[in-house]
Amino acid sequence: MSERLLAVxxxxxxxxxxxxxxxxxxxxxxxxxxxxxxxxxxxxxxLLCSICGQLSNKTGTIAFKGHPIHRLAAHEIVMxxxxxxxxxxxxxxxxxxxxxxxxxxxxxxxxxxxxxSVYGLFPVLREKRQAPxxxxxxxxxxxxxxxxxxxxxxxxxxxxxxxxxxxxxxxKDIYALLPRITGNGLSAILxxxxxxxxLAVAQRFVCLQExxxxxxxxxxxxxxxxxxxxxxxx
Amino acid sequence: xxxxxxxxxxxxxxxxxxLFAAGLSLIFGVMRLVNIAHGDMxxxxxxxxxxxxxxxxxxxxASLVVVVPLAMVFGYGLxxxxxxxxxxxxxxxxxxxxxxxxxxxxxxxxxLYTADNRKLDAGTLETASYPVxxxxxxxxxxxxxxxxxxxxxAGLQYIFYHSQLGRAFRATSDDAETAALMGLDRRxxxxxxxxxxxxxxxxxxxxxxxxxxxxxxxxPGRLIFGFEAVIIGGLGNLWGxxxxxxxxxxxxxxxxxxxxxxxxxxxxxxxxxxLALRPTGLFPRMSG
Amino acid sequence: xxxxxxxxxxRASRMAAAVAAFAAVVLIAAPWWGSSASLRLIGxxxxxxxxxxxxxxxxxxxGLVSVGQQAYVGLGVYITVMVSVLLGVHxxxxxxxxxxxxxxxxxxxxxxxxxxxxxxxxxxTWVVAEVFRLxxxxxxxSVGLGGGSGISIPTAMMQMxxxxxxxxxxxxxxxxxxxxxxxxxxxxxxxxxxxxLALTAIRDSEVASASLGVDIRRIKYAVYVAAAGMTxxxxxxxxxxxxxxxxxxxxxxxxWTAIVIFIVVIGGIGTIEGxxxxxMIYFLLREYLADLGSTYLMIxxxxxxxxxxxxxxxxxxxxxxxxxxxxxxxxxRVSSLDPSADTGEDVSALPxxxxxxxx
Numbered sequence: 001m002s003e004r005l006l007a008v009x010x011x012x013x014x015x016x017x018x019x020x021x022x023x024x025x026x027x028x029x030x031x032x033x034x035x036x037x038x039x040x041x042x043x044x045x046x047l048l049c050s051i052c053g054q055l056s057n058k059t060g061t062i063a064f065k066g067h068p069i070h071r072l073a074a075h076e077i078v079m080x081x082x083x084x085x086x087x088x089x090x091x092x093x094x095x096x097x098x099x100x101x102x103x104x105x106x107x108x109x110x111x112x113x114x115x116x117s118v119y120g121l122f123p124v125l126r127e128k129r130q131a132p133x134x135x136x137x138x139x140x141x142x143x144x145x146x147x148x149x150x151x152x153x154x155x156x157x158x159x160x161x162x163x164x165x166x167x168x169x170x171x172k173d174i175y176a177l178l179p180r181i182t183g184n185g186l187s188a189i190l191x192x193x194x195x196x197x198x199l200a201v202a203q204r205f206v207c208l209q210e211x212x213x214x215x216x217x218x219x220x221x222x223x224x225x226x227x228x229x230x231x232x233x234x
Numbered sequence: 235x236x237x238x239x240x241x242x243x244x245x246x247x248x249x250x251x252x253l254f255a256a257g258l259s260l261i262f263g264v265m266r267l268v269n270i271a272h273g274d275m276x277x278x279x280x281x282x283x284x285x286x287x288x289x290x291x292x293x294x295x296a297s298l299v300v301v302v303p304l305a306m307v308f309g310y311g312l313x314x315x316x317x318x319x320x321x322x323x324x325x326x327x328x329x330x331x332x333x334x335x336x337x338x339x340x341x342x343x344x345x346l347y348t349a350d351n352r353k354l355d356a357g358t359l360e361t362a363s364y365p366v367x368x369x370x371x372x373x374x375x376x377x378x379x380x381x382x383x384x385x386x387x388a389g390l391q392y393i394f395y396h397s398q399l400g401r402a403f404r405a406t407s408d409d410a411e412t413a414a415l416m417g418l419d420r421r422x423x424x425x426x427x428x429x430x431x432x433x434x435x436x437x438x439x440x441x442x443x444x445x446x447x448x449x450x451x452x453x454p455g456r457l458i459f460g461f462e463a464v465i466i467g468g469l470g471n472l473w474g475x476x477x478x479x480x481x482x483x484x485x486x487x488x489x490x491x492x493x494x495x496x497x498x499x500x501x502x503x504x505x506x507x508x509l510a511l512r513p514t515g516l517f518p519r520m521s522g
Numbered sequence: 523x524x525x526x527x528x529x530x531x532x533r534a535s536r537m538a539a540a541v542a543a544f545a546a547v548v549l550i551a552a553p554w555w556g557s558s559a560s561l562r563l564i565g566x567x568x569x570x571x572x573x574x575x576x577x578x579x580x581x582x583x584x585g586l587v588s589v590g591q592q593a594y595v596g597l598g599v600y601i602t603v604m605v606s607v608l609l610g611v612h613x614x615x616x617x618x619x620x621x622x623x624x625x626x627x628x629x630x631x632x633x634x635x636x637x638x639x640x641x642x643x644x645x646x647t648w649v650v651a652e653v654f655r656l657x658x659x660x661x662x663x664s665v666g667l668g669g670g671s672g673i674s675i676p677t678a679m680m681q682m683x684x685x686x687x688x689x690x691x692x693x694x695x696x697x698x699x700x701x702x703x704x705x706x707x708x709x710x711x712x713x714x715x716x717x718x719l720a721l722t723a724i725r726d727s728e729v730a731s732a733s734l735g736v737d738i739r740r741i742k743y744a745v746y747v748a749a750a751g752m753t754x755x756x757x758x759x760x761x762x763x764x765x766x767x768x769x770x771x772x773x774x775x776x777x778w779t780a781i782v783i784f785i786v787v788i789g790g791i792g793t794i795e796g797x798x799x800x801x802m803i804y805f806l807l808r809e810y811l812a813d814l815g816s817t818y819l820m821i822x823x824x825x826x827x828x829x830x831x832x833x834x835x836x837x838x839x840x841x842x843x844x845x846x847x848x849x850x851x852x853x854x855r856v857s858s859l860d861p862s863a864d865t866g867e868d869v870s871a872l873p874x875x876x877x878x879x880x881x
Contacts, residue, residue: 054411074414083415090412094404103401107417152416268641270589319831325640329587330787330830337780337823341816454775458652461645465638499656502649506634509646513637 004066005030005156005187006051011060011070013043013050020046022211023060028156028189028204033182035198035219036191038208039231044191045087047208048158051189052084053077064156078107083154087161087191089145091133098129100144104151111153112184118147121180139170146174150181157181157188163197175201195231209233235369236491242370244487248480249380250445253438254460255467255475256387257431260394263470264403264427265321267328271336273457275432278339279305279439280448284352294354294444302436309432313425321424336453343450354443379441383479386434387472393430394472403427455498462505468515477516530714531851538849549699553692561695565763567801568702572756573778574785574797575705576749582792583713583721584745585728587640589779590647593631593654594624594750596773598757600658603667603767606679613679617697617758624754625747632746636739648775655773672768680765694762701759705752706850710794713852717741722852725792784826790836794850799838 006028013021020043028034036044049055051062053074062070069077078084083104091100101118119126122143128136133144142162149157163171171194178201182188192198199205199219207215207230215222215230222230254276261267269275279301286297316335320327356375363371394400405413406423413420442448442456459482467478482501489500508515531539552561573591580586601623602616631650638646663669684690712718723731724738732738761767771777781804789800804822811818833840841847 052415054414073419074411075417075419078415078417086412086415090409092405092408092412094408095401099401099404102398103405103413103416103418106398106402148416266640268645270641270645316827316831326581326587326791327830327834329641329644330783331827333589333780333783334823334825334827334830338820338827341819341823344816345820454648458645458649461642462649465642465646493660495660496656499653499660502653502656505649506653509634509637 004028005032005064006189007061007063008051009061009063011047011050011058011062013046013055013058015046015055015057020211021050021058024208024211024213026206026213026216028187030155030187031182031185032204033178033188033190033202035202035205036189036208037195037198037205037227037231038214041210042208043211044208045160046211048084048160048189048191051077052082052158054084078152078154079109081109081153081155082158083107083149083152083156084158085145085149085160085162088164089141091141091144091148093132093134095133096130097125097133097136097144100133100148101125101151104148107152109153113150113153115151118150121150121177122147137170138166139174142166142170142174146181155187157186159188159190159192161191161193163192163194171197195227199227207231235367237488238367239370240487240491241484242366242372243376244484245480246372246376246380246483247445247487248463248476248483249376249383250438250441250479251459251463251482252383252476252479253379253386253434253441254456255463255479256383256390256472257434257438258457258460259464259470259472259475260390260434261427261431262464263394264407265424266407267317267321268332268461269317269335269431270329270332270457271339271453272332272435272460273455274336274339274343274453275305275435276439276442276456277448277450277453278343279432279436280354280443281343281347281352281450282436283354283440283443284347287354294356294440295359298437298440301440302433305432305436305439306429309435310425310429312432313428314421317428318421318424340450340453347450349449349451351447351449352443353447354440356444360444375444379445382437382441383476386437387476390430390434391472399426459501462501465515466505466508468518470519471515471517474515474517474519481516532848534847535849535851546703550696553688553695558687558691561691562763563805565695565698567805568698569756569760569763570782570785570801570804571702571798572705573753573782574789574801575709575794576752577779577782578786578791578794578797579709579712579721579745580749582786582796583718583725584742585725586742586746587644588647588746589644589775589783590635590649590651591749591753591782592773592775592778593647593651594628594753595757595760595778596651596654596658596769597624597627598754598759599761599767599772600667601754602758602761603673603675606675607667607673608665610679612682613675613762614683616761617755620758621751621755624757625751628747628750629743631750632743636742651773651775655769658773659769668768670769672766672771674766675761680762683762694759698759698763701756706794706798708752710850710852713794717744718852721745781822784822786836787826788829788836790838790840790842792835793838793842794852795842795848796836796838800836803837 004027009025011021011024012019024047036047038044046055050058053072053076058070060070061068064080064082069080092103095103101115124140125143125147128140133141136144162174175197190198190202202219204217205219206213207227209230210233214233215227258268258272261269282304283294283297283301286292286300287294316331317328320331359375363373365371394403402418402423405416406418406420410420463478463482464475465478466481467474467476482504485504486497486501490497549564552564577588577591580588598620601620602613605611605616605619606613635643635646635650659670667673680690684693713721720731720736720741723736724741728738785800785804786797788803789798790796807822811821829836835843
C-alpha cells in the first residue's frame, strides 16, 4: 500500500475577493505523478500556490506526510520537502545560472540532487553556468528552473506550466527527461495545458473546471470524450 | 601646492564619506529602503564608542570590537521589529518611520549626553603624518580611514557577489516571493542586511568621532553626505559609491580653499551638477 | 421610476460647514476678545494648518514626499527681509513677491529633483533647502542681511503696516488667518475640481491614471510649484510675525518640515481634515509636554512611528473609515433611489489604505 504523501481536503481559496477554488479534495501517493489539467482560469496554478504556501487566503486542510502544512509560509514548506517550479520560470535576473541552482539548494536537504547531478541531467547548463540566467533561451531557462527546484531535494515536485512559451521540440526534450527526474521515487504534480502530453506521463490526473474537481482518476480509465466533457464542463 | 593638498585631503576624507554611504547603498540595493535615521545611527555609534572608551579606557579603534557587534544586533532587531512592518509598495511608511527614528535618536542622544561636543581620542595616530611632498602631508589616520573604506567596500562586494548570504540578498531583492520558494524568509534576509549595514555604520561612526568632534545634531548632515556620495557615484554600485565619496570630498576641499564657509555648499552644488548633467550618476548599475 | 440622485455633500459636512462659519466669525473677531499671546498662538496654528495642508497635497495626493519645503519658507522669509531692509518698502509688498518668486524658483528645483524617485527625491529636496540656507548665510553677510546670526526687520518698516500695536497685531493675525483658511480652501477647491480627481487617481494608481490620459508629469509640476508659492507666502508672514530672522531658523528642517510631517501623519494623511486635526493635537501636546524638552520630541517621534505602524491613515483617516464621516467631501455620492434617504456617507474619497473594494 503506498502511503498518502499529500492529502488535500475541502480546499477553498481566494485571490483578493474572488473565490477561485470551491472545496477541492484529493490525495497523492508517494512516487505518483499527478497531472492537473483544466482550462485557463480553472484554478490549477491557484491549487499549486496553495500547496506550496504562496497563497495564504485559504481554508480547508492540506496534509503532507501526515502533517498539516496549510498554515505554513512558503519558506517553511520547502524545508518539509515540497519544491515548486513556478509558472513562467521566475529565475533571478541578478544571479547566474549556477547561482540560481545553488540558491535552490538553500534548503540544505539531503538527497540525490546536487550541482553535479543537475549538470548531468542538463549538460548545456554546465557550459552556461556563469551566464546571467536571463540570457538563456526559454528552454534552457526552464531547465534552470527545474534544476533549481531539484536542488532542494524535494519529496514532491510541483511543475506549473512547463511548456509555457516554449517551442514544441524543446517541450518534447524536456518531457523526455521527466522519467530521469522522477525516477528516484520523486512524486510530482504537473500542471499542463497540453492535455495529451500530461496524461501520457501521469499515473493519475485531476481535472479542474471553474474551481471544482470535475474528474479524478487514472488516464486509461476514461475516454477522450469523457475527459473533454470534464475539461469544458459540459 | 595648496590646491594639490586640498585635493589629496579631499580624497582621504572621501573614504569617510564612502563609509557613510556604503550602508545606505547596501540597504537600498537589497530592500529599496532609505533610512532617514542613517546619519543619526552613525552618530549614535560614535557616542556608543565614546561611552565604551570612557568606561574601559580602550583606544577608540579597539572599541570597534564591541561597538560593531552591538550595532549589528541593534540593526537586526530594528529591521525585524519595526522596519519590516513598513515595507511594501508605499514609500511613505518606511520614510516616515525612519524619520521618526531620526528624531528619537537625536533627542535621545541629547538627553543622555547633552549638546556638548565630544571627541574620540585615538592618541598619536591622530597627528602622525607622512610628508609626501612639501605642503602635502598624508595623515596616518585619514589614510587608515580611506584604506578601511576600501576594505569595507571590498568586503561588502565579496559578500554580495560571492557568498550564500549575498545570493540571498540578490534573490530576495529580485523576487522575494520566488526566493521564499527556496526557503528564504524575506524578513530574516532583510534583518541580516540591516545588521550588516549597522556594522558598517559602527565603523563609520568611530572614524567620524576620531576625526572631529561630534554632537547629537550632526546626523542629518552625515546622511546627506552619504546620500550625495551614492547619487554621484551611481545607484547599485559600491565602488561607484567610493568614487562618489572621493569626488564629494575633493569638491568640498576645493570649495573650502575658495572660501572657508563654502565647503559644504561646494559639495551640495557638485551633487546638484551631477544630478543635472548625469542623473543616474557616474557609474550606475540599477535604476532608482 | 426615480433616478438616483448624485450629491457632493454629506449631512455631516453641511453641519460642519455651519460650525465652521460660526468659528470663522469668532476667529476674525479675535483681536477684540483675545490677548496678544493668543493671537500669536492662533496665528502659529494657522501657519501649521497651511503648511500641513500643502504638504498633504504634495505627499498624500501627488505622491511627492518633500523633506525640503523649508527652502520656500526661508525664501519667503528672506524676500520679506530684503524688501524691508534693502528696499525700504511696505512689508506687505513682500507677500505676493515671496509667493511669486518661490513659485518661480521651484521650477528649476523641480526639474532637478524630479530626476530622483521616492525617498531619494525626499532627500534631494532636503539638499536643495540646505543649499538655500547656506547661500542665505553666505550672501546674507555680504549684502547686509545679517549672515549667520540673522537680522531683524526694522521697526520703522513694521510700523508701516498699521498705526499702533493693536492694528499691527490684528493685521498680521488676519493675514495669517487668511493663510490658514485660504490654504484649506485652496486644497479643498482643488480636490473637488477635475485636477483633484486626477490627483486622487494618480494617488490610487499612477499606471492606471496614465493609461487614461492623465498627464501625470504636468500635474505634479503644477502641484509642486503651487505648493512652493503658497509656502513662500507662509514664509513672508512668518517673517512678519517673528520679526527677527536667521538662516538656521528660516530654513529649519525641524520647524518647517519635521513638525509639519508629524502633524499630517498623526492627523491623517490623504485627508483634508487631517492637517487641521493634527495641528490641534500637536499644539495640545506642546501645551502640556513642552517642559519635558527633548523627551517631548521623542514622544512626538514615537507617536508618528506608532501611527504609521498601527493606523497609517491617522486619526481622521481612522474616523473616516470607521464612521464614514467627511467634513470636506470631495467625492461624488450616489444617494439611494429614494432621494430622501441620505445616509451621510462619503465613500469615494477614502484613503487608499482603507479600501480593498473600489467604487
